[in-house]
Amino acid sequence: MKTETLTSDADLAKDPRIKLISAKIKKENFKPDALIEILHTAQNAYGYLPMNVLKYITKQLHLPPSRVYSTVTFYHFFSLKSKGDHTCLVCTGTACYVKGAQAILNEIEKQFSLKPGQVTADNKLGISVARCIGACGLAPAVVLDDEVLAKVNAEEIVNKINAKIVES
Ligand code: FES
Numbered sequence: 828m829k830t831e832t833l834t835s836d837a838d839l840a841k842d843p844r845i846k847l848i849s850a851k852i853k854k855e856n857f858k859p860d861a862l863i864e865i866l867h868t869a870q871n872a873y874g875y876l877p878m879n880v881l882k883y884i885t886k887q888l889h890l891p892p893s894r895v896y897s898t899v900t901f902y903h904f905f906s907l908k909s910k911g912d913h914t915c916l917v918c919t920g921t922a923c924y925v926k927g928a929q930a931i932l933n934e935i936e937k938q939f940s941l942k943p944g945q946v947t948a949d950n951k952l953g954i955s956v957a958r959c960i961g962a963c964g965l966a967p968a969v970v971l972d973d974e975v976l977a978k979v980n981a982e983e984i985v986n987k988i989n990a991k992i993v994e995s
Pocket residue numbers: 918919920921922923924958959960961962963964966968
């Protein structure tokens with residue numbers, strides 16, 4: 828299992844989830860009217876809307892930050908805060924599915940008794956799924972907090988989540 832830490836703005840460019848958002852922005856022809864759909868894509872990828880991602884979207888759509896911020900805060904389904912102390916995004920796109928993503932997701936659901944979109948009762952972990960995070964060469968790929976875990980198996984990811992929970 829290889830890991831990659833993505834914490835700074837510079838690292839954002841390497842984040843496969845940004846590629847997913849970028850692809851959505853291009854598909855929508857950079858139209859400001861597509862803001863809500865693009866925000867949905869971002870929230871699905873991250874589980875919430877991190878500030879540096881909002882800045883990226885703002886810049887790409889040439890929108891005033893106030894417009895993006897007011898949209899995010901107006902709709903209750905958008906969140907500026909991470910759901911759960913730790914977030915785990917399992918890619919279930921075709922390349923990851925073929926390489927065992929479903930088994931990974933099943934094991935996480937079983938071990939932590941939750942489904943995508945939910946957080947554990949103690950708020951330690953939230954999980955979500957994405958159809959492709961744009962890192963198919965790393966399949967099966969899982970994003971745990973700010974780390975992209977490449978070529979993972981179910982046991983490795985469960986151990987890694989448990990280690991994160993113990994550390995926090
Ligand atoms: S299908 Fe998982 S990264 Fe593309």
